[in-house]
Amino acid sequence: MLGISIYPYKEQQQETLDYIKLAAKYGFKRVFTNLLMIDEGKEQEVITSLKIAIEYARKFDMEVILDLNPAVFDQLKISYQDLTFFKEMGATGIRLDSTFDGLIESLITFDTSGLDLEVNISNDTYYLENIFAYQPNKKRIIGCHNFYPQRFTGLDYEYFMKCSKKYKQLGIRTAAFVNSQAADHGPHIYTDGLCTLEMHRDLPIEVQAKHLIAMNLIDDIIIANAYASEEELKALSNLSTEQVEFDVIFAPNTTELEKEILLANQHFNRGDINSYSIRSTFVKLKYGKYDIPENNTKELVNFGDITLGNNSFGQYKGEVNIVKKSMPNTKQEKNVIAKIASNNQFLIQYIEPWTKFKFREVEE
Incomplete structure (x- = not known):
């Protein structure tokens, strides 16, 4: 209230x-x-x-x-x-x-x-x-x-x-x-x-x-x-x-489908957590059969980046990640579709196992 x-x-x-x-x-x-x-x-x-x-x-x-x-x-x-x-x-x-x-x-x-x-x-x-x-x-x-x-x-x-x-x-x-x-x-x-x-x-x-x-x-x-x-x-x-609602700034070439996956769905972190990313995996059940071509596949993803598994990522296609620790993306399996706004990035630490969260678009 x-x-x-x-x-x-x-x-x-x-x-x-x-x-x-x-x-x-x-x-x-x-x-x-x-x-x-x-x-x-x-x-x-x-x-x-x-x-x-x-x-x-x-x-x-x-x-x-x-x-x-x-x-x-x-x-x-x-x-x-x-x-x-x-x-x-x-x-x-x-x-x-x-x-x-x-x-x-x-x-x-x-x-x-x-x-x-x-x-x-x-x-x-x-x-x-x-x-x-x-x-x-x-x-x-x-x-x-x-x-x-x-x-x-x-x-x-x-x-x-x-x-x-x-x-x-x-x-x-x-x-x-x-x-x-x-x-x-x-x-x-x-x-x-x-x-x-x-x-x-x-x-x-x-x-x-x-x-x-x-x-x-x-x-x-x-x-x-x-x-x-x-x-x-x-x-x-x-x-x-x-629930936490992250303000995000989309990459210039992000597609409408990529935006839909991020903005129009309820996300939650997997229960089996790791140090490198927050994994919203439930959405891939809905979008796993969609065409998600490679798009903005940086070789290194960094803290606050939001990635989406593309067509080359097998059973992980359609999975959304929030990056917690820098890691390579040399196989170009993850599209970097957005970044969490700088003044919202400290909220990443509050996403625990099964924590629900959403995203909303803001201008840079």
Whole structure:
């Protein structure tokens, strides 16, 4: 599921509503916002602006998660035993930016408001196990990583993977944030981009999202800052969120049949893997009887090249390979029909035995 973040300051109310409508047009179904750091005396102003935006998002059947911490409950004089206030604002769930003691979280999951409880999964603690020890309603618990406005403070890749795997294995629906390169603000005064993974901060937004999809650990992808451009929203909406979809640049003389074999079929890696190539062999059953003459048969194929077995390749005619390690093609049995775009090549490492994947054409 794709989501956006909103910070509906009073002076940006209409711009926020327009952004929600645009995101809904492109199939976005989640909204993240927060009630943190409300200035003393401005509580009602902030709540009124938020309520307008939330109710508008709900008209498009969007989920809306409100980010809170224990101090907000005290500031607004709200009991954690009665979440009616947030329900009446239109929220479908609340996210706890910091923690209670586990028992309170478990009680929240039984609140009659029916709100989901979203926990912070950017930590490697036994927080969730502690909540589980108090017998919560697990159906009402979801998880979301943090985002980081300060450059060089986003999560390291290995740590992100460790935390994400942990919560995913516990059966929690997970979410993480990506950074819009067009947006200019978030919930805080200072922001130098907003993302969960530091390595994503300067990448195109669709590449960030593809990376999260390739990991197969994150269910929902949320744009952390506002306002993403329409081009970015469209780019994310065009992604396959179910599997890796490699952007490819075709060789100039690639035939229509070769393009069809690559673009119009579901591909998956063989289970008996090797170090040199990812082998999509199922397609040869469909195209093995077609005429596939020699075409662009380089003597050496390199990392990121996509090859297709031609007429001279016997029972391997029609087999598609993604090259992982340079190897000779001196017998000219493989046509080099395309190359994976440079900013997608790092995704090759995520193709494991039986991993499904597809291709889409882009211009160089």
